[in-house]
Amino acid sequence: MGEFKSGFVSVLGRPNVGKSSLINALIGEKAGIVSRRPQTTRRRSRAILTGDDFQAVFLDTPGVHKIKNKLDEFMLDEIEKSMSGIDLILLVCDVSEKFGPGDEFIYSRIESRDIPAVLILNKIDLLHEKELAERIENYEKNADMPIITCSARRGTGKENIMDFLRENLPEGPQYYPDGMYVDKIERELVEEFIREQIFELTWDEIPYGTAVRVEEFEEKEDIIYIRANIFVEQKSHKGMIIGEEGSMLRKIGKRARQEIEKMMQDKVYLDLWVKEKKDWRKKEKWMKNLGYEL
Numbered sequence: 001m002g003e004f005k006s007g008f009v010s011v012l013g014r015p016n017v018g019k020s021s022l023i024n025a026l027i028g029e030k031a032g033i034v035s036r037r038p039q040t041t042r043r044r045s046r047a048i049l050t051g052d053d054f055q056a057v058f059l060d061t062p063g064v065h066k067i068k069n070k071l072d073e074f075m076l077d078e079i080e081k082s083m084s085g086i087d088l089i090l091l092v093c094d095v096s097e098k099f100g101p102g103d104e105f106i107y108s109r110i111e112s113r114d115i116p117a118v119l120i121l122n123k124i125d126l127l128h129e130k131e132l133a134e135r136i137e138n139y140e141k142n143a144d145m146p147i148i149t150c151s152a153r154r155g156t157g158k159e160n161i162m163d164f165l166r167e168n169l170p171e172g173p174q175y176y177p178d179g180m181y182v183d184k185i186e187r188e189l190v191e192e193f194i195r196e197q198i199f200e201l202t203w204d205e206i207p208y209g210t211a212v213r214v215e216e217f218e219e220k221e222d223i224i225y226i227r228a229n230i231f232v233e234q235k236s237h238k239g240m241i242i243g244e245e246g247s248m249l250r251k252i253g254k255r256a257r258q259e260i261e262k263m264m265q266d267k268v269y270l271d272l273w274v275k276e277k278k279d280w281r282k283k284e285k286w287m288k289n290l291g292y293e294l
């Protein structure tokens, strides 16, 4: 029996090459990373693949070169930062297209780092054998990495990717329990966006005593409904955040909603409530409930 292997795997690639599909194929539909909605939304989440002797934690990173808004910038930043904590990189390309500038851009970012990486040529179901052989040659010329071919749609090539993970992940603990497939952090980002607006729009002394907690997060047919509580320490703070006839809260809500919509690429209904929890910072249980690990 070998040691247990585990680590963080960054899945990089241009938009639409099939990163989410690939993760889903590896983990099974349980992960549900690819949105059921027609426009693929940018779901930021970790997906977890647990085998008998290894665990891979996938960071489903976005198409790297598409810096459109603040969130994308945040992600690019996050990719750059998180590279240091990454154990393996899967660079996913769409084999039905030639190695292009977008692939090159991401490849150059990976190449300069000392992290084991593999080139995943996805969508082989779209090519005939001969075309495929030529295309693989094209990729080999451009990228100095081991290559694995697969079709996330058909599920072919999965075993080879699993073997690669098993062989190349470092020894490490099982981070997540069996049966856990996703670790979503959207909620945290929503909370962060709301906190940010409170910080910008109210007086300095309020934000430090403020916590935001998403209580409900529901994807409805045509809108995402989010209900969040803003907890304040003092009654006077409650009044300040709500403002005259609710004007401040509306302003906070509107701005935060716009940020959230950018992230979700979808319409959002943001339902904000302000609640007083006296001296919550001193109370451990509340701290935990509010999402602060002590």
Ligand SMILES: Nc1nc2c(ncn2[C@@H]2O[C@H](COP(=O)(O)OP(=O)(O)OP(=O)(O)O)[C@@H](O)[C@H]2O)c(=O)[nH]1
Binding pocket: 013, 014, 015, 016, 017, 018, 019, 020, 021, 022, 034, 040, 041, 042, 062, 063, 122, 123, 124, 125, 126, 150, 151, 152, 153, 154
């Ligand atoms: N034919 C074929 N299509 C695939 C395959 N894998 C993914 N697709 C399709 O390619 C499209 C993009 O797939 P996603 O998994 O959303 O791609 P992504 O790289 O996560 O895209 P972004 O979220 O935009 O970065 C979808 O329409 C998939 O159904 C494959 O192996 N073969």
